[in-house]
Amino acid sequence: MRIQHLDQTTRQNLLEDLLKRSPNQYGEYEQGVLEILDAVRKEKDKALFDYTEKFDHAKIDAETLRVTEEEIEEAYRLVDPDLVRIIRKALENIRAYHEKQRQYSWFDSRPDGTILGQKVTPLKRVGVYVPGGKAVYPSSVLMNIVPAKVAGVEEIVMVTPPGPNGKVAPNTLVAAREAGADVIYKVGGAQAVGALAYGTESIPKVDKIVGPGNIYVALAKKAVYGHVSIDAIAGPSEILVIADDSANPRYVAADLLSQAEHDELASAILVTTSETLAKEVSDQVETFVQELSRGEIIQKSLDRYGYILVAETMEEAIDTANEIASEHLEIQTRNPYEVMTKIRNAGAIFIGEYSSEPLGDYFAGPNHVLPTNGTAKFFSPLSVDDFIKKSSIISYSKDALYKVHEDIEAFAAAEQLTAHANSVKVRFEEE
Amino acid sequence: MRIQHLDQTTRQNLLEDLLKRSPNQYGEYEQGVLEILDAVRKEKDKALFDYTEKFDHAKIDAETLRVTEEEIEEAYRLVDPDLVRIIRKALENIRAYHEKQRQYSWFDSRPDGTILGQKVTPLKRVGVYVPGGKAVYPSSVLMNIVPAKVAGVEEIVMVTPPGPNGKVAPNTLVAAREAGADVIYKVGGAQAVGALAYGTESIPKVDKIVGPGNIYVALAKKAVYGHVSIDAIAGPSEILVIADDSANPRYVAADLLSQAEHDELASAILVTTSETLAKEVSDQVETFVQELSRGEIIQKSLDRYGYILVAETMEEAIDTANEIASEHLEIQTRNPYEVMTKIRNAGAIFIGEYSSEPLGDYFAGPNHVLPTNGTAKFFSPLSVDDFIKKSSIISYSKDALYKVHEDIEAFAAAEQLTAHANSVKVRFEEE
Numbered sequence: 001m002r003i004q005h006l007d008q009t010t011r012q013n014l015l016e017d018l019l020k021r022s023p024n025q026y027g028e029y030e031q032g033v034l035e036i037l038d039a040v041r042k043e044k045d046k047a048l049f050d051y052t053e054k055f056d057h058a059k060i061d062a063e064t065l066r067v068t069e070e071e072i073e074e075a076y077r078l079v080d081p082d083l084v085r086i087i088r089k090a091l092e093n094i095r096a097y098h099e100k101q102r103q104y105s106w107f108d109s110r111p112d113g114t115i116l117g118q119k120v121t122p123l124k125r126v127g128v129y130v131p132g133g134k135a136v137y138p139s140s141v142l143m144n145i146v147p148a149k150v151a152g153v154e155e156i157v158m159v160t161p162p163g164p165n166g167k168v169a170p171n172t173l174v175a176a177r178e179a180g181a182d183v184i185y186k187v188g189g190a191q192a193v194g195a196l197a198y199g200t201e202s203i204p205k206v207d208k209i210v211g212p213g214n215i216y217v218a219l220a221k222k223a224v225y226g227h228v229s230i231d232a233i234a235g236p237s238e239i240l241v242i243a244d245d246s247a248n249p250r251y252v253a254a255d256l257l258s259q260a261e262h263d264e265l266a267s268a269i270l271v272t273t274s275e276t277l278a279k280e281v282s283d284q285v286e287t288f289v290q291e292l293s294r295g296e297i298i299q300k301s302l303d304r305y306g307y308i309l310v311a312e313t314m315e316e317a318i319d320t321a322n323e324i325a326s327e328h329l330e331i332q333t334r335n336p337y338e339v340m341t342k343i344r345n346a347g348a349i350f351i352g353e354y355s356s357e358p359l360g361d362y363f364a365g366p367n368h369v370l371p372t373n374g375t376a377k378f379f380s381p382l383s384v385d386d387f388i389k390k391s392s393i394i395s396y397s398k399d400a401l402y403k404v405h406e407d408i409e410a411f412a413a414a415e416q417l418t419a420h421a422n423s424v425k426v427r428f429e430e431e
Numbered sequence: 432m433r434i435q436h437l438d439q440t441t442r443q444n445l446l447e448d449l450l451k452r453s454p455n456q457y458g459e460y461e462q463g464v465l466e467i468l469d470a471v472r473k474e475k476d477k478a479l480f481d482y483t484e485k486f487d488h489a490k491i492d493a494e495t496l497r498v499t500e501e502e503i504e505e506a507y508r509l510v511d512p513d514l515v516r517i518i519r520k521a522l523e524n525i526r527a528y529h530e531k532q533r534q535y536s537w538f539d540s541r542p543d544g545t546i547l548g549q550k551v552t553p554l555k556r557v558g559v560y561v562p563g564g565k566a567v568y569p570s571s572v573l574m575n576i577v578p579a580k581v582a583g584v585e586e587i588v589m590v591t592p593p594g595p596n597g598k599v600a601p602n603t604l605v606a607a608r609e610a611g612a613d614v615i616y617k618v619g620g621a622q623a624v625g626a627l628a629y630g631t632e633s634i635p636k637v638d639k640i641v642g643p644g645n646i647y648v649a650l651a652k653k654a655v656y657g658h659v660s661i662d663a664i665a666g667p668s669e670i671l672v673i674a675d676d677s678a679n680p681r682y683v684a685a686d687l688l689s690q691a692e693h694d695e696l697a698s699a700i701l702v703t704t705s706e707t708l709a710k711e712v713s714d715q716v717e718t719f720v721q722e723l724s725r726g727e728i729i730q731k732s733l734d735r736y737g738y739i740l741v742a743e744t745m746e747e748a749i750d751t752a753n754e755i756a757s758e759h760l761e762i763q764t765r766n767p768y769e770v771m772t773k774i775r776n777a778g779a780i781f782i783g784e785y786s787s788e789p790l791g792d793y794f795a796g797p798n799h800v801l802p803t804n805g806t807a808k809f810f811s812p813l814s815v816d817d818f819i820k821k822s823s824i825i826s827y828s829k830d831a832l833y834k835v836h837e838d839i840e841a842f843a844a845a846e847q848l849t850a851h852a853n854s855v856k857v858r859f860e861e862e
Contacts, residue, residue: 083845086838097547100539108531115782116528116796121775123809137846171845207809222657226664229809233657254854261850293849329822336826343822344552351546351826354858358851359827362842363835365547366823378554378638378660380821390811391760391774392797395767395782396790404794407517411793414514414602415568418724419692420789423685427785 001256001282003308006271011320014269014307018324021236021265021305021373033190033219040194045201051191056132057164060186065202067168067184072177075170083171087138087178090363094142097365098150101384113397118390122152123229125204126387127196128181129211130172132161132188138175139361143368143382144211145179151387156181157206159196161188188213190220197224210382212369231382235373236265236305239357240326240346242317242339243272247332248353249280253288255330255356256281260301261294267305269324271317278308318342325376328357345376402428432687432713434739437702442751445700445738449755452667452696452736452804464621464650471625476632482622487563489593491617496633498599498615503608506601514602518569518609521794525573528796529581532815544828549821553583554660556635557818558627559612560642561603563592563619569606570792574799574813575642576610582818587612588637590627592619619644621651628655641813643800662813666804667696667736670788671757671777673748673770674703678763679784680711684719686761686787687712691732692725698736700755702748709739749773756807759788776807833859 107117199205325345347370538548630636756776778801800813
C-alpha cells in the first residue's frame with residue numbers, strides 16, 4: 001500500500017478522489033434508469049418480466065414472481081443448519097440493539113388547557129431491496145428488515161433479483177424469513193425500485209424503499225425520492241483506521257482488507273502517527289493479499305483508493321478522519337475513548353483492537369447499513385428512526401387561545417395573511 | 432365550495448388530482464435548474480451575481496452579497512416594536528417545544544467488556560433558505576432556524592433573495608437575528624441552493640439545506656440531495672378538517688380559507704359526517720371570500736383543490752384523511768382525541784375547535800415546516816432530528832470477541848468474504 005505524509009495537498013486530493021466514487025457522479029446511467037422507471041410505471045408487471053429476462057436472464061411471470069412457501073421450505077433444507085443457528089444469534093443481537101432506538105409519542109400539558117405533543121407512527125408498508133447476483137449477503141437482509149420490524153411496520157415487501165434459474169439464493173430466503181419479511185418478489189435493479197415506488201398489478205406501492213444496490217438501484221432510488229422515501233444513496237464501502245504506535249499491524253492490515261475486498265471502488269485508509277506502524281501495515285497487507293481468495297479485487301481497490309497516511313499529530317489524524325467521514329472508523333490507539341470524543345463524522349465507530357469491523361457487519365447488533373462517501377457528515381446509520389414518522393399535536397383550550405389571539409392576529413397581519421388572522425379572530429368576535 | 436359525497440371514485444380522483452401539485456411532476460423546469468446549478472458550481476460567485484440580476488433584478492457583488500451589521504440595525508429601526516415583541520414570545524414557545532425533541536447519546540455496557548452505543552452529533556453547518564419576493568414570512572425564518580440552534584449546529588448560513596433595491600425585507604432580517612442566524616446572504620432561487628451545496632468564494636458549503644421555496648428551489652434541492660442533505664421537498668400548503676355536526680361552520684370555513692389563501696395550488700378539504708355542516712360551511716366560505724383581502728387567490732385555490740366531502744361514517748372520514756395525509760389536519764368533532772388515535776398520516780394535528788391552524792403557524796411552538804402532498808405518510812415535521820446525526824459505537828473486549836469469533840468467521844465464510852473472516856481470525860490465531 002502506498003504511504004504518504006499528510007499535508008493539506010494530500011488531504012485535498014484524497015478527498016476529491018474519494019468523492020469521485022459517489023453515485024452522484026454517474027450521470028451517464030441516469031437516462032437509462034429513468035427509462036426503466038417510466039416503463040415500469042406504464043407497463044407495470046410486464047415491464048418487470050421483460051427487464052428480468054433482459055438483465056437477469058431469468059423468465060418470470062405473474063405466477064412465479066412471488067416466492068412461494070415451498071421455495072422457502074426448500075431453502076431451509078439447503079442451508080447449513082449451523083448458519084441458521086448463527087443467523088438466529090445475530091438476529092437476537094440486532095433486535096436488542098434496535099429496540100433501544102425506539103422513540104415514543106410524548107405530550108406536554110399545561111393547566112390552562114394547552115396540550116402540545118409529538119405522535120410517533122410507524123410507516124405502514126416498506127420495501128427492502130436485497131442485491132442478488134454473485135454475492136449473496138444474508139446479513140444485509142437482517143440489517144434492513146429488523147429496524148422496520150422493531151419500528152412496527154405492518155408489511156415488509158422484499159425484492160431481490162433471481163438467478164438465471166429463476167430462483168433466489170437459499171441463504172437470502174432463510175434470512176428473510178427469520179428476519180420477518182412478509183412477502184418476497186423476484187425482481188431486482190431499477191425495475192424493482194420502480195415497482196415499489198409506483199406499484200404494479202402484483203407488487204404494492206410502498207412508503208419507503210431501503211437496501212443497498214448497484215449504481216442502477218442507487219440512481220433509481222434517487223429518482224423516486226419524494227414520491228416515496230428512501231434510506232440513503234449507498235456508495236462503495238469504506239474503512240478508515242486511526243492508529244498509533246500501540247496498534248498491532250497485523251490486525252490493522254487485516255481490517256483494512258476486510259473492506260477492500262468488497263469491490264474495486266471500496267476504500268481502505270490508515271491514518272497513523274507512527275511511521276513504523278505505517279511500514280509494518282504496508283508489509284502485512286502485501287502478505288495477506290497473496291493469501292486471500294479475493295486478492296485480485298483487494299489489490300485493485302488498494303491501488304485506487306487505499307492509502308496509508310502518516311500524520312504529525314493525533315489531532316491531525318482525527319481532523320482527517322472527520323473530513324473523510326468514513327463509513328467505518330476503527331480507533332486502535334492507547335486511549336481510544338478519548339479519540340472517540342473528538343470524532344464528529346463516521347457511520348460506525350469501532351473502539352479498541354478487539355472491535356474489528358466485521359464484528360459490526362454480522363454480529364454485534366448495530367446496523368451495518370451506514371452512510372458512505374462523506375455523507376456521515378449529515379446522514380446516520382439505518383435505524384428504527386427510518387421506519388417511523390412524527391406528527392405534531394396542538395390542542396388549545398378557549399382560554400389558552402384567548403390569551404394569545406391578538407398576538408397571532410398581529411403576526412399574521414405582518415405577513416399580510418388576512419385569512420390566517422381571520423381564522424383566529426372569528427372565534428372571539430361574538431363575545 | 433363544491434360538495435361531494437365520498438365514494439371510492441371520488442376518493443381516487445381526488446387523490447390523483449392532489450398529487451398533480453407535486454414538485455415531482457414539474458420535469459419541464461428541471462433542465463433549467465440543472466443548468467443554474469452547473470453554472471454556480473463552475474463560476475461560483477459570478478454566477479450568483481448574474482442570476483440575481485436576471486431573476487431578482489438586483490445588482491449584488493462580493494461587497495454587498497452579505498448582509499451587514501448596519502443593515503440589521505436599520506431593519507430593527509424599521510420594524511414595528513410590537514412585532515419584535517411578538518416574535519420574541521413566539522420564539523420562546525418554539526424553543527420550548529423543540530427542546531423536548533433533543534436526542535441524547537447512549538450506551539449499553541455488559542460485564543464481559545462489551546459496549547454498544549449511539550453517539551449523537553449536531554451537523555456542523557446548515558443552510559436555511561428563506562423565500563423573498565412579495566410575501567415575507569418572518570415566521571418561516573424562526574421555524575427553520577430554531578431546531579438547528581437547539582440541535583447545536585455551529586453555523587447557520589441563511590440565504591434569501593434581495594428585492595430590486597438590493598435589500599432584504601426588514602421583518603426577515605429581524606427574525607433571522609432573533610432566531611440566531613450567523614450570517615445572511617442576499618441570494619435566492621436555485622442559484623442559492625447551488626451555492627450552499629457546492630460553496631463559492633463567498634458562501635461556504637453546508638451539510639444540509641432546509642427551508643421552503645418555489646418550484647426552482649424545490650427542484651434544486653432535489654438535485655443536490657445526496658451531495659448534501661435536504662429537509663424535504665415542500666409542495667403547496669394543505670388543510671384537511673374532519674368535522675361532525677358539533678362543529679362550528681364559521682370556524683371550519685375560516686380555517687379552510689387560512690390555507691387556501693397561501694397560493695392557487697393550496698388545497699383545503701373538509702370531510703364531514705354532517706350534510707348540514709357541509710352546506711353551512713359552503714355558505715360561510717362564500718361570505719368570507721367576499722370579505723378577505725386575498726379573495727382572488729382563495730377562490731382560484733378552492734375552485735381547483737377545494738372540496739367539501741360528505742362521509743357516511745366517521746371511520747370513512749378518518750380513512751380518507753389518512754389516505755390524503757394532509758400537511759395540516761384539524762379535528763373538530765365531539766371526541767377529537769378519540770379521532771386522533773386513529774390518525775396515521777398528517778403533518779400536524781390540531782385538536783378541538785380552539786386549535787385553529789394559524790395558532791400552529793405562528794405561535795404554539797411545534798414546527799410549521801410540515802410534510803406536504805401525501806408525504807406525511809413517510810416524512811415528519813422539521814425538527815431537531817433534522818440537524819443531528821448518529822454514529823454507532825461498537826467496543827468489544829478480547830474475551831467478548833473470543834466468545835463469538837467462530838460464528839462471525841462462519842457467517843463471513845457463508846458470504847464468501849474471506850478477508851472479513853480473516854480480520855477476526857488473526858486476533859486469535861497466535862494463541
